[in-house]
Amino acid sequence: MCNKSPFCPCSKVPDHVILSGGPNNRYWVMDVEERPGHKTLTMSCSKSLHPTETCLLKDGWEMTPVRRGDVVHLEGCSDGGSWLVDREQGFLVLLPDSLISGTSISSSIRCMRRAVLGDIFDGGSMQMLNGTMVHEVFQRAATAKDFSLEKLSKLADEALHGPRYLGDMYGLGVSQEEMKQELHNYLPSLQHWANDNSRAPSSCQDSATVVTVTDLADIEENVWSPRFGLKGKIDVTARVRIQSPRNGGHRIPEEKIVPLELKTGKESNSIEHRSQVILYTLMSLERYNPETGFLLYLKTGNLHPVVANHMDRRELLKLRNTLVHHVHNCVEQEAERSRLTRLPDILTNRQTCQYCPQKRNCALYERAVDPSSADVSEDVVQDFLQQETGHLTLPHLNYFSHWLLLWTLQSIKLLKYLTLTCVSSEKNGSCVGNLQLSDPVTVQSEGVFLHRFQRSSVASQQGLASGDRIVVSDQEGRLVGLATGYLCEVSRKVISCTLDRDLSKYSDVLFRVDGDEGVVGLSTHLTNVSRLMESCQDSDRLRELVVDLRSPEFISNLSSVLPREAKDTVANILKGLNKPQKQAMKKVLLSKDYTLIVGMPGTGKTTTICTLVRILHACGFSVLLTSYTHSAVDNILLKLKRFRVGFLRLGQGQKVHPDILPYTEESVRKNSCVFSSKPFPFRYLATTCMGIKHPIFTHRRFDFCIVDEASQISQPICLGPLFYAKRFVLVGDHQQLPPIVQNQEARSRGMDESLFKRLELHKEAVVQLNVQYRMNRQIMSLSNSLMYDGQLECGSERTATALLTLPFLLTVQSELNSYSQMQPQHNLSWLQATLLPSNPVCFLDCSVAGCKPSDVGVIAPYRQQLKRISAVLQSSAFTGVEVNTVDRYQGRDKSLIVLSFVRSTAEEGNLGELLKDWRRLNVAITRAKHKLLMVGSATTLRRYTPVEKLLNHLQQENMISLRNYLDTPKFFLILRQIIL
DNA sequence: ACTAGTCGACTAGCA
Numbered sequence: 001m002c003n004k005s006p007f008c009p010c011s012k013v014p015d016h017v018i019l020s021g022g023p024n025n026r027y028w029v030m031d032v033e034e035r036p037g038h039k040t041l042t043m044s045c046s047k048s049l050h051p052t053e054t055c056l057l058k059d060g061w062e063m064t065p066v067r068r069g070d071v072v073h074l075e076g077c078s079d080g081g082s083w084l085v086d087r088e089q090g091f092l093v094l095l096p097d098s099l100i101s102g103t104s105i106s107s108s109i110r111c112m113r114r115a116v117l118g119d120i121f122d123g124g125s126m127q128m129l130n131g132t133m134v135h136e137v138f139q140r141a142a143t144a145k146d147f148s149l150e151k152l153s154k155l156a157d158e159a160l161h162g163p164r165y166l167g168d169m170y171g172l173g174v175s176q177e178e179m180k181q182e183l184h185n186y187l188p189s190l191q192h193w194a195n196d197n198s199r200a201p202s203s204c205q206d207s208a209t210v211v212t213v214t215d216l217a218d219i220e221e222n223v224w225s226p227r228f229g230l231k232g233k234i235d236v237t238a239r240v241r242i243q244s245p246r247n248g249g250h251r252i253p254e255e256k257i258v259p260l261e262l263k264t265g266k267e268s269n270s271i272e273h274r275s276q277v278i279l280y281t282l283m284s285l286e287r288y289n290p291e292t293g294f295l296l297y298l299k300t301g302n303l304h305p306v307v308a309n310h311m312d313r314r315e316l317l318k319l320r321n322t323l324v325h326h327v328h329n330c331v332e333q334e335a336e337r338s339r340l341t342r343l344p345d346i347l348t349n350r351q352t353c354q355y356c357p358q359k360r361n362c363a364l365y366e367r368a369v370d371p372s373s374a375d376v377s378e379d380v381v382q383d384f385l386q387q388e389t390g391h392l393t394l395p396h397l398n399y400f401s402h403w404l405l406l407w408t409l410q411s412i413k414l415l416k417y418l419t420l421t422c423v424s425s426e427k428n429g430s431c432v433g434n435l436q437l438s439d440p441v442t443v444q445s446e447g448v449f450l451h452r453f454q455r456s457s458v459a460s461q462q463g464l465a466s467g468d469r470i471v472v473s474d475q476e477g478r479l480v481g482l483a484t485g486y487l488c489e490v491s492r493k494v495i496s497c498t499l500d501r502d503l504s505k506y507s508d509v510l511f512r513v514d515g516d517e518g519v520v521g522l523s524t525h526l527t528n529v530s531r532l533m534e535s536c537q538d539s540d541r542l543r544e545l546v547v548d549l550r551s552p553e554f555i556s557n558l559s560s561v562l563p564r565e566a567k568d569t570v571a572n573i574l575k576g577l578n579k580p581q582k583q584a585m586k587k588v589l590l591s592k593d594y595t596l597i598v599g600m601p602g603t604g605k606t607t608t609i610c611t612l613v614r615i616l617h618a619c620g621f622s623v624l625l626t627s628y629t630h631s632a633v634d635n636i637l638l639k640l641k642r643f644r645v646g647f648l649r650l651g652q653g654q655k656v657h658p659d660i661l662p663y664t665e666e667s668v669r670k671n672s673c674v675f676s677s678k679p680f681p682f683r684y685l686a687t688t689c690m691g692i693k694h695p696i697f698t699h700r701r702f703d704f705c706i707v708d709e710a711s712q713i714s715q716p717i718c719l720g721p722l723f724y725a726k727r728f729v730l731v732g733d734h735q736q737l738p739p740i741v742q743n744q745e746a747r748s749r750g751m752d753e754s755l756f757k758r759l760e761l762h763k764e765a766v767v768q769l770n771v772q773y774r775m776n777r778q779i780m781s782l783s784n785s786l787m788y789d790g791q792l793e794c795g796s797e798r799t800a801t802a803l804l805t806l807p808f809l810l811t812v813q814s815e816l817n818s819y820s821q822m823q824p825q826h827n828l829s830w831l832q833a834t835l836l837p838s839n840p841v842c843f844l845d846c847s848v849a850g851c852k853p854s855d856v857g858v859i860a861p862y863r864q865q866l867k868r869i870s871a872v873l874q875s876s877a878f879t880g881v882e883v884n885t886v887d888r889y890q891g892r893d894k895s896l897i898v899l900s901f902v903r904s905t906a907e908e909g910n911l912g913e914l915l916k917d918w919r920r921l922n923v924a925i926t927r928a929k930h931k932l933l934m935v936g937s938a939t940t941l942r943r944y945t946p947v948e949k950l951l952n953h954l955q956q957e958n959m960i961s962l963r964n965y966l967d968t969p970k971f972f973l974i975l976r977q978i979i980l
Numbered sequence: 981a982c983t984a985g986t987c988g989a990c991t992a993g994c995a
Contacts, residue, residue, distance in 0.1 A: 103991060110995090131992040222989085233990055265993055351995050469987090484989080500988085524987080629985060652987095690986050717986085740983055861983075887983050912981050920983080 013047050017071060021045040024227060024477065026096070027053070029070045038062045043072070053078065059087035064318065065325040066094055073227065091228075091314065094321040095328055099224055099231035102279040105320050106272045110352060112319075112344040116326045117358040117365065120404075122527040129169070131264045133159050133179075134186050134298060135235065138262060139219045142236060147194030152187045156180070186264065186298055193301035211294070211303060215239040217257055222501070224473075224481030225283035229320060231481070234280050236260035238294075257288040260296055267297040269304050275316055277306040282313055286478045330408050338745055340369045340405050348380045361530050363388030368401035391535045399547045402750075403529045403716050409746040430515035432464060432495060433457075433475055437511070441504045450488070451503060452496045453511060464490055464515050470497060475510040482506070484516060524690060525716035531723065538723050545593055546719065546755065552593035552765045561589050562619060569618040573611060578795065581608050584767040585615055588704070588729050596710075596759060596766045597731045600792050601783060601926035602774025602893065605731055609708055610639040612729070613684065617645045621703035622683040626691070626721045628713045630655040632891070633686050636708060637663065647684035650691045689713060692720045704729060709891070710756040714739040718755040732756045735787045736923050737890055771795045774893050776802045778840040779925070779932050785953045786946065787922045803837040804896055804930040812849040830960045834933060843934045843954055845961045857894035858883040859924055861914045865902045886924045897928035901936030901947070911943060918946045925950070 013019065019026045030049060031042040039062035041055040055074060057064060066072060074083050076090025085092050108115035137155045141147050159165060160176050160183065169179055218237035225231065238260045241253045259280040263273060277293035284290055295304040322344075332341045343365055347353060356362070363385050377385075389397070435453035442450045451472075464470070468487045473480040485499035495513060503511075532543050544550045555561070562570065574582055581604065588595045599605035609625075613636075616623050625647070627633050634657035637649060641663070649656060649663040656664055663686075685702070687694070705725030710718060711732030722728050734757045741747040760766060770788075772780065773795040780800075784792050794800035806812075813832065820828050834842050835849065858873075858881060860866050870883050882894070903915065914920060925932060938959070941947040 101990060129992080133992095135992070220990095231990085235991090263993090349995090353995090355994050655986095688986070693987095712984090737983085740985085742982080863983080885983065910981060914981090914983060917983090 013049070017047075019045050019047055019071070025074055027055075027072050027074060029066060029068055029072055032066060032068060034062070039064070039066075041066065041072070051081070053081040053083065055083035055085060055092070057085050057092060060318065061085045061092060064092055064094060064321050065329075066092070066321075071095055071097065073229070075227075087314075088310070091317050092321070093227070093229045093317060095324050096226055096229040098324050098328065099226065099229055100320050100324055100327075102230060102232040102276050102283070105230075105279060105316060105323060106275040108319050108323050109272060109275060111347045111356070112322060112326070113346060113362060114356055114358050115323050116330075116343055117361045119327050120330070120408075120523060120526060121358065121361045121530055122523045129165065129174075130179075130182050133165060133183055134190075134264045135262060137183070137187075138190055138298065139235070141190065141194075142216045143219055145216075147191050149187060149191050152190055153184070156183045156187060159183070189298055189301045193296070193298070209305070210243045211305065212241040212243075213238045213260075214241055214255075220501075222481050222483065223280075223283045223287070225286070226477070226480060227286065228282055228317065229324065230279060230283040232280060232283060234259045234284065235262040236296075237284075237288075240294075242292075256290060256292070258290045259284055259293040261293065263295060263297050264299065267300050267302060269295065274304075274306045275312075278308040278312050279316060281306075281308050282316075331405070338405065338409055340365075340401065340408065342370055346377075346381055346384070348378075348384060350380075353384070360388050360534065364392075364397070364400055364530065364533055365404075367392075368397035369404070371397070389533070391540075392533055393548075396533060396543060396547050400529055400533055404526060406746045406749060406751040407526055407716065409743045410741060410751065430464065431512060432490075433512040435475075435495060435511040435513060437503065437507055437509075438494070441502050443502075444498060447500060448485075449483075449499050449502045450496065451499055452494060453513070455493055455495060456510075464513070466490060469516045471514045471516045472497075472499060472503065473512055473514065474506070475512050479506070479509065482511075487513070524693065524720075525714075528719045528723075529716050532719060542719070542722055546715075546758070549759070549761070550593075552591065552595075552759075552762055554587070554590045554592060554764070556590070558586065558589060566618045566620070570615050573614050573618065577608075577611060578771045580767065580769050580771055581611070584608060584769065585612060587765075587767050588612060588727075589615070589619070591727050591729075591765070594728045594730065594759065594765060596756060596762075597729060598766060598768040599731055599733050600768065600770050600772060600788060601733070601736070601923075602772035603769035604773060605708070605769065606636055606639055608769060609636050609706060609731060610643075612706065613640055613645060614643055616704055617684070623685070624702040624705040624721055624725055625684065625686040625708075626689050626705065627708035627710075628689050628717065629709070630688055631657070632709050633688055634660050635891075637686055645684055646682065647686055648682040650685065650687035650694050650696070687721075689717050689720050692724065697724055700724065701726070703727065707731065711754045712737055712739055712890075713754055713756075714741075714751065715753065715755045715758065730756045730759070734760060735919055737887055737917075737919050740887070773799050774929050775926060776800055776840055776930055779928050779930075782841060782932075782950060782953060783922055783926045786925070786950055787918065802930050803840060806835070806837060806849060808849055809835065809837070833960050837931065839957070840928075840931045841934075841954070841958050842932070843936070843938070843951070843959050845936070845938045845959055856881045856896045856898065857889065857927060858898045858900070859886055859889055859927065860900040860902055861886050861920065861924070862902055865900060869900065886920050889927050890923050893927050893929050895929050896931045897933070899924050899932065899934045901934065901941055904937035904940050915941075915944045915947060921946045921950065 013028050017028070019028055025045055027043040027045050028049065029041050029043045030052065033040045033042070038056060038058040041057070042052050043055060044050060044052045073093040073096035074085070074090065075093070076083060076085060084090060104115050104118060107118065133156075136159050137152060140155050141152055144151065157180075160180055169176065215238070216236055217239055218234070221234045221237050223230075223232055223234060236259070238258055240256050240258055242256060243253045259277065261273070261277050261280065273295055277295055281290045281293045292305050292307050295306060296302070297304070326344060330341055331338045346362060346366060353359060366381075367385055367389050432455065434456040436456060437451065438454035439452040444450050464487055466487050466489055470485060470487050471481055472483045472485070474482065483499040483501040483503055485497050487495070487497045489496040497513070532539055532546065545552065574585065577585070584595070584597050597605075597608065599608065613623055613625065625633065625636060627636075630651060633649070633651075637647065637660050638657065640647065641660070647663060648665060648668060649660050650665055653661060653664055653666055661667060685696070685700070689707070702725040705721050705728040707713070707718060707721060707728065708731050710730035711734045718730075732754070734754065738752040738757070739754055741751045743751070768791070770791050771793050775783075775794075777794060777800040780792055780794060784790050812835065816828055816832060830844065833839065834844060858866075858869055860869065863885060866883050866885060873881060873883065901915070903912070925934075938951055942951060
């Protein structure tokens with residue numbers, strides 16, 4: 001019986017799942033049979049699901065939450081296709097391609113719920129800075145092989161003054177001097193340990209084993225183990241000599257490579273610490289097969305050996321399986337609707353929970369996701385829930401669970417699958433294999449190593465491009481995740497990239513490079529929603545506005561906000577603005593909570609924002625300027641930098657516009673020490689919405705926060721910067737594109753509602769910029785009839801009447817005439833009509849000559865179509881013609897736009913979602929300043945309501961029939977011939 | 981039924 005569920009064994013194994021037998025086996029679970037005390041899996045390691053094998057789980061393994069449709073990895077041995085995993089032998093690794101970090105697993109020993117929450121929300125406190133810095137000093141001393149006090153103290157100073165931790169210290173409110181004292185406490189014991197380690201005895205009291213560290217093989221080695229589904233970074237990989245009296249009478253020392261885990265805290269030798277080491281030995285099994293790992297407590301310099309037996313590994317892998325199960329099954333179906341699942345139970349151990357960084361999320365989840373359980377829970381739990389969430393109302397809790405569910409739905413597809421065989425993924429194009437290091441590795445800057453690889457086999461095509469994030473592994477899959485970095489250059493023979501580690505010691509290894517899609521920073525966004533629920537002044541206020549939709553308030557008189565001395569300056573600045581723009585400025589100044597500025601197409605949003613910042617500057621207000629994308633932020637800054645408004649741009653240098661680079665943190669710091677001088681000198685800060693993770697924000701508050709393109713940002717992300725300002729201004733246009741949401745259910749349940757749209761119901765907070773300087777009258781009228789109900793106006797007669805200038809029009813027309821006479825079978829009258837500048841809107845029912853290519857833009861809704869069009873336009877005459885999607889054209893314009901609608905389907909064909917969106921169509925038709933050519937099949941397009949409305953608005957003379965030139969690439973071929 | 985952009989990762993520590 002097939003219920004069409006993805007877990008149904010008769011449904012197909014999804015394409016992205018890779019199955020295999022052998023040592024790196026991957027089995028697809030087809031059936032799970034449960035009996036008291038044991039569980040039997042029916043499974044197959046072949047995509048055809050034939051032949052099948054079985055696996056018997058017992059002695060506790062039967063509790064593994066494995067289901068039909070899961071992928072599992074098996075360790076141990078099978079007897080003719082039947083596996084046994086029990087107390088003594090075998091391991092089962094559930095969903096092995098989901099790599100779980102060693103620290104997550106060891107933290108789940110005490111509280112599984114916390115470990116799962118840690119996967120959803122950012123946790124952690126800033127109190128860990130000291131630990132991180134001591135680690136850094138140790139690791140750098142080890143790299144330099146110099147543990148003298150002098151060296152250590154120099155390294156400590158470098159860490160204290162280097163850019164990496166300054167921000168953190170600033171955030172913690174710790175001075176460099178305080179931090180220095182803290183750090184220096186550790187230096188003598190580091191030195192002591194290094195001098196002494198030749199005779200550092202193991203602390204195993206029952207044996208006289210002596211362990212000597214002879215050399216450090218690696219520092220911060222990154223290990224991904226798809227065999228055990230583990231990942232981690234090993235502090236130190238050390239060569240040790242182990243002298244054990246049990247090796248008979250001769251004490252032949254044993255040479256081993258082992259992981260060393262450094263601890264700066266108490267010498268607890270706790271189960272958590274030991275578990276971490278056991279997991280590290282397990283994940284490095286394939287690298288150097290260690291049996292033992294070590295804990296090194298830096299405070300005392302003591303070294304504790306941790307020997308892992310089968311039982312320890314077994315129990316830790318069981319924990320891992322439970323954890324991975326919860327992480328993967330966070331959503332369940334109930335009557336065709338998804339909902340969040342229950343988490344592992346609350347611990348309610350007062351001592352443990354008191355310091356838990358997930359305290360609030362733990363309580364929120366319980367109350368918001370499964371409120372019924374709260375009534376029956378014990379008093380301790382009730383008290384805890386009351387304490388953490390007592391200040392919240394039902395709508396608040398609903399808002400939290402709503403966005404938690406939507407984000408989870410959206411992220412389900414993004415689960416990362418590691419592919420083990422290069423061949424299979426090279427087909428998908430996200431991998432290049434058989435690479436050899438061809439040149440010496442060069443150091444570009446600290447921690448950035450430039451590598452060049454030679455490709456031994458020349459692949460026909462690859463999906464990797466320069467700038468992509470990558471992971472480097474060995475070809476066999478033994479050393480997975482050796483380094484990560486960015487691709488610089490890809491050619492048929494050579495690949496160069498910058499990596500976070502120097503791989504020169506692996507000179508004999510054959511490498512592979514995989515594209516790293518990464519798991520997108522889901523946690524940052526949900527942390528914003530969680531933070532909105534916090535009981536504190538900033539969150540309480542924002543929650544009231546965003547969740548309760550309290551009406552925004554305004555003061556009545558400008559004089560109280562406008563300083564007397566600023567009046568003239570402000571009046572001067574205002575001179576350059578039109579009426580609605582002036583109104584917008586006034587509204588913002590009068591606002592006590594927020595203002596929404598609707599910027600219709602071409603109405604000068606950037607100028608308006610730039611002017612707004614200048615006015616706020618003149619009035620002495622501080623401003624945080626953000627948008628979702630780097631380019632949107634820089635767009636405004638490029639305008640703003642002409643005026644004397646000193647701002648700081650936060651963000652990675654690579655992503656920032658070259659002209660804005662002098663304003664970045666890094667450049668500014670070169671001249672002065674920004675963070676040590678308090679108060680923070682910059683009153684104007686610009687960054688992306690995600691940039692608010694920067695430690696500056698732990699202290700800094702602004703008078704205003706401006707968010708550009710706010711109608712394209714999803715609520716959890718848009719909330720981020722708003723925590724840091726007393727008032728905010730959202731700029732956008734909900735009639736243009738909304739946030740993109742892939743998941744159909746998430747979209748239908750409102751995930752594409754931006755904060756801009758949500759708050760728009762408060763009309764008193766809205767100002768509309770409706771005077772536009774982009775489109776001529778005819779083009780504008782399309783959008784007016786489609787979306788704006790006639791509200792959009794031309795800013796000047798010049799704008800309204802501007803036409804395309806085609807200097808060679810006459811020549812081309814006469815050439816066309818003679819061409820038609822010579823080849824009368826080609827009727828080119830359509831082209832003649834299309835070319836006429838006096839015909840600014842043409843729909844070519846399934847030309848353009850002599851104007852500058854950079855004035856021409858080609859737009860299509862689909863990427864695939866763009867690829868084909870670009871291929872046809874591969875001629876020098878077309879270089880400079882920008883071919884792009886509707887989505888990417890938002891916010892910009894061209895003199896002439898050729899818009900291809902692509903679709904031409906038979907009667908019953910599937911329509912697709914993209915063209916059903918009014919807002920996408922609106923953006924597409926409002927990019928052209930002087931002429932808009934649309935190409936498409938009118939018959940097909942009438943099936944899309946928005947396009948139908950557009951077609952109905954077009955006059956007869958706008959419609960030109962292209963009888964013989966039905967498909968678009970062919971149309972462009974003709975276009976090319978004419979232009980050349 | 982296919983549109984984009986963001987992001988260092990993992991770990992530090994405590995009870």
